[in-house]
Amino acid sequence: MIKRTLIEIQQMIEDAELFGPGEQRITGVQTDSRNIQEGCLFIPLVGEHFNGHDFVAQAIEKGASAALWQEDQGQPPEGIPLVRVQDTLLALQQLAASYRRQHQARVIGVTGSNGKTTTKDLVAAILETTYHVHKTDGNYNNHIGLPLTILSMDEKVEMAVLEMGMSGRGEIELLSELAQPEAAIITNIGEAHLLQLGSREEIARAKLEILSRMKPDGLFVFPGDEPLIRSLFDQEEHAALKYISFGESTENDLYPISMMQEEASTLFMLNTHGLSAYRIPLLGKHNVINAIAAIAVCKYMGVSEKDVVRGLKQAKITGMRIEKLQKESGLTILNDCYNASPASMKAAIELVSEMPGYRHKGVVLGDMLELGEKENEYHREIGQILDPKKIDWVYTFGPLAEYIAEEASNRYPLEAVQCFASKQHLIEALQAKADKDTIVLVKGSRGMKLEEVIDGIK
Ligand SMILES: CC(=O)N[C@H]1[C@@H](OP(=O)(O)OP(=O)(O)OC[C@H]2O[C@@H](n3ccc(=O)[nH]c3=O)[C@H](O)[C@@H]2O)O[C@H](CO)[C@@H](O)[C@@H]1O[C@H](C)C(=O)N[C@@H](C)C(=O)N[C@H](CCC(=O)N[C@@H](CCC[C@@H](N)C(=O)O)C(=O)O)C(=O)O
Numbered sequence: 206m207i208k209r210t211l212i213e214i215q216q217m218i219e220d221a222e223l224f225g226p227g228e229q230r231i232t233g234v235q236t237d238s239r240n241i242q243e244g245c246l247f248i249p250l251v252g253e254h255f256n257g258h259d260f261v262a263q264a265i266e267k268g269a270s271a272a273l274w275q276e277d278q279g280q281p282p283e284g285i286p287l288v289r290v291q292d293t294l295l296a297l298q299q300l301a302a303s304y305r306r307q308h309q310a311r312v313i314g315v316t317g318s319n320g321k322t323t324t325k326d327l328v329a330a331i332l333e334t335t336y337h338v339h340k341t342d343g344n345y346n347n348h349i350g351l352p353l354t355i356l357s358m359d360e361k362v363e364m365a366v367l368e369m370g371m372s373g374r375g376e377i378e379l380l381s382e383l384a385q386p387e388a389a390i391i392t393n394i395g396e397a398h399l400l401q402l403g404s405r406e407e408i409a410r411a412k413l414e415i416l417s418r419m420k421p422d423g424l425f426v427f428p429g430d431e432p433l434i435r436s437l438f439d440q441e442e443h444a445a446l447k448y449i450s451f452g453e454s455t456e457n458d459l460y461p462i463s464m465m466q467e468e469a470s471t472l473f474m475l476n477t478h479g480l481s482a483y484r485i486p487l488l489g490k491h492n493v494i495n496a497i498a499a500i501a502v503c504k505y506m507g508v509s510e511k512d513v514v515r516g517l518k519q520a521k522i523t524g525m526r527i528e529k530l531q532k533e534s535g536l537t538i539l540n541d542c543y544n545a546s547p548a549s550m551k552a553a554i555e556l557v558s559e560m561p562g563y564r565h566k567g568v569v570l571g572d573m574l575e576l577g578e579k580e581n582e583y584h585r586e587i588g589q590i591l592d593p594k595k596i597d598w599v600y601t602f603g604p605l606a607e608y609i610a611e612e613a614s615n616r617y618p619l620e621a622v623q624c625f626a627s628k629q630h631l632i633e634a635l636q637a638k639a640d641k642d643t644i645v646l647v648k649g650s651r652g653m654k655l656e657e658v659i660d661g662i663k
């Protein structure tokens with residue numbers, strides 16, 4: 206993490222004024238007074254529910270060495286080493302941008318509608334076989350999370366894998382400006398955040414912003430089966446870039462030539478890497494495609510074939526992404542409830558539909574949020590792909606998911622499709638189905654918090 210004196214911090218932020226001993230040493234930054242590390246710089250942010258400035262004194266009492274203070278926030282507490290700034294969020298971002306430029310790490314940016322976190326974890330796992338790696342913690346991928354991730358990077362880090370999220374135009378450009386990636390991955394163009402972007406084309410344009418502040422002769426790894434990327438990617442503007450396409454079709458530079466689903470992992474081979482067989486501790490064809498993007502970047506970064514195989518095999522993936530759980534009742538749960546949009550919902554349903562070894566299969570599907578005016582249609586489309594020959598019963602949670610149920614009811618027996626508005630009732634219904642021969646997929650948008658249902662099942 207960042208280690209500087211207070212005067213150095215002041216010099217890294219535009220129009221900042223120092224009040225206190227310039228030689229005061231700072232180790233790391235923190236924006237939450239409830240989680241202070243000794244010697245850190247507390248950065249108070251004005252948020253939706255709290256104003257961080259109300260907690261500056263508390264942060265110092267808990268061990269912070271100094272704090273930033275936003276100039277429009279009245280008088281700061283007396284006797285506290287401070288750097289006064291125009292805007293603390295902007296200051297956080299400027300500090301991160303400056304620290305990144307002073308740092309020798311090579312940066313890989315990962316964006317896309319689905320698979321950012323998973324792909325980030327896979328890239329990091331491969332690179333860790335060879336380099337000192339720093340990566341985004343969980344899903345810290347926005348205008349606050351990414352700068353915090355950069356500032357938590359140790360001086361010795363050689364490779365930084367940074368997840369870049371967005372729900373509006375210009376957001377990825379900002380993150381790319383801060384991160385200045387040498388390599389960039391766009392995982393896919395789905396429908397996530399259609400509400401704010403309005404169309405998949407606009408989503409693609411937003412993701413392509415990652416190229417705007419890249420190293421000019423860096424590497425761009427993109428989904429070759431997505432026509433929007435090929436049509437919107439201006440090769441003249443990025444003439445020095447190297448790029449690799451990946452995906453399922455043989456039109457890509459990299460594609461799988463074989464895939465085998467195992468109990469809790471997937472084995473696959475690639476078209477260009479000889480006889481190497483890769484194993485990922487993940488299920489689903491979509492995760493093989495994510496892994497192929499990760500392989501492309503890591504080979505570019507000089508990781509040997511042997512270490513690519515080893516890194517993938519030992520990857521540790523952030524939870525709630527097709528995470529397989531066993532309950533004491535014997536029930537198997539595919540916990541895919543971190544988030545959901547049509548592309549990820551379809552991928553998960555395809556996976557559980559084809560999963561061997563279970564006599565009974567069910568799905569618990571929650572609302573998919575932020576999809577805009579066609580949200581009902583997108584939920585109906587999910588109901589239309591549910592096949593009673595492959596999935597025995599369908600439970601839904603939330604008002605939008607009722608459209609899934611409505612469509613499924615056209616092909617399912619009456620009692621096989623149920624809508625729930627209460628998590629407790631849903632837990633009870635699932636408990637009644639729980640046995641060792643049953644697997645159930647649980648998936649919904651982050652706002653549905655379906656992990657509360659999973660946690661309620663014995
Ligand atoms: C600012 C912040 O970090 N807030 C977090 C806080 O929220 P809460 O409502 O409790 O507080 P406020 O924001 O009002 O508080 C302001 C500050 O005051 C601090 N504070 C508060 C109380 C106190 O006693 N002491 C204090 O010091 C407080 O810490 C604030 O700094 O807590 C919530 C619960 O833990 C957090 O969820 C909330 O975090 C916000 C949402 C955030 O943006 N966090 C980032 C670090 C982050 O990266 N979060 C990711 C999710 C990112 C995400 O949604 N990505 C999108 C794509 C990008 C969309 C973009 N447009 C956007 O808006 O994000 C995606 O689809 O992936 C994560 O947590 O996973």
Ligand SMILES: Nc1ncnc2c1ncn2[C@@H]1O[C@H](COP(=O)(O)OP(=O)(O)OP(=O)(O)O)[C@@H](O)[C@H]1O
Pocket residue numbers: 317318319320321322323324344370392393397491492494495526527541543544545548549550552553
């Ligand atoms: N390439 C893909 N295509 C479709 N769905 C995918 C793909 N990769 C992952 N998913 C699914 O998308 C969901 C989110 O995965 P992950 O968290 O890795 O993506 P993310 O882009 O970080 O998501 P978010 O934007 O919500 O943070 C999971 O259900 C996962 O199974």
Ligand SMILES: C[C@@H](N)C(=O)N[C@H](C)C(=O)O
Pocket residue numbers: 372544573574575650651652653
């Ligand atoms: C966390 C936010 N960026 C997000 O992914 N929203 C989803 C759609 C949700 O709120 O569930």
